[in-house]
Amino acid sequence: MSDINIIALGGVRENGKNMYLVEVDEAIYVLDCGLVYPPDELLGIDMMIPDFTYLKENQDRVAGVFLTHGHADAIGALPYLLKDIQVPVFGTELTIELAKIQAKKIGLKNYQDFHIISEENEIDFGNVVIKFFKTTHSVPESVGIEVVTPEGSIVYTGDFKFDMTVSDAYKTDFSRIVEIGRDGVFALLSDSNAAENMRPNATEIEIEQGLLTEVRNAKGRVIVAAVASNLMRIQQVLDVASKLGRRVFLDDTELEEIIDVAIRLGKLSIPSKDLIANLKDLDRFEDDEIIFLETGKSGEPLITLQKMASNRHTTVSIKDGDKVIIVTTPSYDMEKVVAETKNDVYRAGGEVVELAQAYASSGHASPKDLQLMISLLKPQYVVPISGEYRLMSAHKHLATEVGIPEDHVFLLDKGDILTYKDGNIHIGGVVPASNVLIDGSGVGDIGNIVLRDRRILSEDGIFLVVLTISRRLGKILSGPEIISRGFIYMKASETLLDESKAVVVEVTEENLKDKNFEWSKLKGDIRDALSKKLYSETQRRPMILPVIMEASNYHPDKKDKKKGKHH
Numbered sequence: 001m002s003d004i005n006i007i008a009l010g011g012v013r014e015n016g017k018n019m020y021l022v023e024v025d026e027a028i029y030v031l032d033c034g035l036v037y038p039p040d041e042l043l044g045i046d047m048m049i050p051d052f053t054y055l056k057e058n059q060d061r062v063a064g065v066f067l068t069h070g071h072a073d074a075i076g077a078l079p080y081l082l083k084d085i086q087v088p089v090f091g092t093e094l095t096i097e098l099a100k101i102q103a104k105k106i107g108l109k110n111y112q113d114f115h116i117i118s119e120e121n122e123i124d125f126g127n128v129v130i131k132f133f134k135t136t137h138s139v140p141e142s143v144g145i146e147v148v149t150p151e152g153s154i155v156y157t158g159d160f161k162f163d164m165t166v167s168d169a170y171k172t173d174f175s176r177i178v179e180i181g182r183d184g185v186f187a188l189l190s191d192s193n194a195a196e197n198m199r200p201n202a203t204e205i206e207i208e209q210g211l212l213t214e215v216r217n218a219k220g221r222v223i224v225a226a227v228a229s230n231l232m233r234i235q236q237v238l239d240v241a242s243k244l245g246r247r248v249f250l251d252d253t254e255l256e257e258i259i260d261v262a263i264r265l266g267k268l269s270i271p272s273k274d275l276i277a278n279l280k281d282l283d284r285f286e287d288d289e290i291i292f293l294e295t296g297k298s299g300e301p302l303i304t305l306q307k308m309a310s311n312r313h314t315t316v317s318i319k320d321g322d323k324v325i326i327v328t329t330p331s332y333d334m335e336k337v338v339a340e341t342k343n344d345v346y347r348a349g350g351e352v353v354e355l356a357q358a359y360a361s362s363g364h365a366s367p368k369d370l371q372l373m374i375s376l377l378k379p380q381y382v383v384p385i386s387g388e389y390r391l392m393s394a395h396k397h398l399a400t401e402v403g404i405p406e407d408h409v410f411l412l413d414k415g416d417i418l419t420y421k422d423g424n425i426h427i428g429g430v431v432p433a434s435n436v437l438i439d440g441s442g443v444g445d446i447g448n449i450v451l452r453d454r455r456i457l458s459e460d461g462i463f464l465v466v467l468t469i470s471r472r473l474g475k476i477l478s479g480p481e482i483i484s485r486g487f488i489y490m491k492a493s494e495t496l497l498d499e500s501k502a503v504v505v506e507v508t509e510e511n512l513k514d515k516n517f518e519w520s521k522l523k524g525d526i527r528d529a530l531s532k533k534l535y536s537e538t539q540r541r542p543m544i545l546p547v548i549m550e551a552s553n554y555h556p557d558k559k560d561k562k563k564g565k566h567h
Contacts, residue, residue: 002127002150004420006187006383008412009050009433010034013389016073017435019050020189020385022147022154024128028058030065030087031145031156031189035076037297038437047438049077052084054431059085063125067091068135068158069142070098071229072297073386079103080438088113090123090130092141097261098229119143119173133176135160138232138328138363140169140267144177151420152186155377159191159386161362162369165203169267170232174376181377186420188379192387193364195394200368202360208236210359211327215240220287220321222246223308223350225294225301227328228255230363231262233355235269237293237327242271246291249279251304251315255295279315292316302326302334302341309344320349329356329363370395371402381425382409383418461486463534463542465504465526468549474512477551480504487534487542496537503529504546523548 002025010017016036022029035047055062065087068074075095079102082089091099093116103111117123123130131146137159147154162172194201202210215222226233234255241248250256262268270276282290294304305324307313318324324345326338342352355361365373374382382404384395389411396409410418415433419426467479480501488496507529511522526546535541 001422004149004151004154004186006154006189006412006418007054007431008385008414008416009052009054009431010036010077010414011073011386012392012412012414014414015193015388017048017050017077018073018158018386019077020156021054023061024147024149026061027063027125027128028055028061029063029128029130029147030055031147032068032074032158033065033076033078033081034071034073035438036073047076048435049080049438051432051434051436052081054433055081056084059087062087063128064088064090064123064130066130066145067095067099068145068156069137070095070139071137071159072102074158075099075102079106079108080436082108082111086113088115090115090117092117092143094139094141094262094265094267097265098258101257101261119176131180133180134171134173136163136166136170136172137161138230140231140262142170146180149186152184152380153180154187154189155180155185155379156189156385157191157365157373159193159364160369160373161194161201161365162372163201163203165205166232170204177373177376185377185379187381187383187418188374188377189383189385190370190373190395191365192370192384192391192395194362194366195370195384195387195391195398197362197364197366199360199366201362201366204232204236207355207359207361208239211236211325211355212240212243214323214325214353214355214358215244215246215291218288218323220319220323221290221292223292223294223305223316223318223322223324225305225324225326225328227297227301228258228295230328231258231268232363233327234259234293234295237291238269238275239271241291242275246289247277247285248275248291248293249277249282250293250295251279255293282315287321301328302337305341306344309341309348309350318345318348318350322348322350324350324352325355326352327355327361329361367394367398370398374399374402374404379404380408383412384409385412460540460542461488463487463500463530463544464547465500465530465544466547466549467504467508468551469508469512470551471512471517476505476508476512480508484542487540488538496534499537500530500533503533519548522546 005023007021009019011019014036016034018032018034020031035049038048078099096114096116117132119132119134127150129148132143135142135144135158142158144158145156224237259268294301308316309318311317345352382399384392392411396411399409400406412418415430416427417429419428462485464483466481468477470477482497482500504526507525511517523546527544530544
């Protein structure tokens, strides 16, 4: 009998950052390694990735990383893990190529331990065998992962849905799923992203027909906003453009790189040679001959649409008659951005169609899909993953409806260890699993204090006080001078500035009289006194930065020999 641990380093109680560990005896199998894009309140943060502390401490036990598909929520954090530990990475051909694109972005160009697999492959690690099965998602070559253990299989679905109308590149292998269920499933880790969605997913044929109708009915230009890695939607846009005689203009280098890879691997087809046109030739075409395809990461296409609507985009400005089609389903935390974007587009004279709302499109399993997966696999235990807590909770309810006992469904938090030992299963213990913040090239060097300072700067601005003192003479030699940014308009606030200077002078002179003078105390007293003064006058709390210099060799009659120290 094997000891088994299931650990979520990310992807539970959140939308993204999928990363799950399956420990069987001494070996660790890593399932996906994704990132999540931060909410607006994390000012300046580019992305969040899982905490790799546990893996770094146990890197000799890691058998490999196994990837389900090529979206950022499954592969985006992989380059940061590979910078820390050397482990083999397994994925389908397209997934591996997209992972390499991600790795190049952070300078990891020559990593060699990538291994291409297909759904037919089995990887034997002795008492564990890793197998794969084809699933349907919005990017080709998506797979689920089966970890075959002596206690039964642990199945990770990845992001999936069921749709009988998709092309062969996207079809689910139902026979393999039935076979896995027949052989015995110990635990099912299943996608929860659409567990609350009571509308059945439209088929991809219906969605493409809807897109065709929207473009055909457009009187002017069509502007399509899509996440760059949503290749299923991009293929549909290309097909629709070809059918209606429109040219497609691209404005994103990342999309072009993904398209190049997908075309080279035969996962994306361009219906005609002259379909994709150069932006330099935009003026040569009538409005009803143009589709402008705008892509990027997460909310980037929406931000670009806002620029187009406010004449801040370098190439395109939205005008009367333009139709904007948002073809990628926005995440829940992007709802405010979507609403703002729609307002901006309508103000500029355009109209907006959200494909997800108009045609019930989604790349994730509906409640009926989730219940069908459970029914086909017949697992002993169900672990809802990949979704906010309410979605995981809805998934738990769906599982109990099809016969899974309530105490056999586990809603994990990040870092929880679901342990199976001697025939008993329970949540016992935790591993480090906090969010690691990525800001530019910095990994994990931004903490709560820095974020607090950024929040203060964004909300109330900065108030800088500069003065020069002489401790030997016990007096202020120059200043205080005050510089304010993002707090008050200085020309209109002379009275407040004069009163603030008086406060600084009073506090400084009081500190200079003290025989036990301390720089830290002086700066702290200035901050405290100014904070009270400014809040009483403005009801705001800017960041206050005292800059104090000491003229240690100052002599009133030898000013030319003055030397200063900065504190």
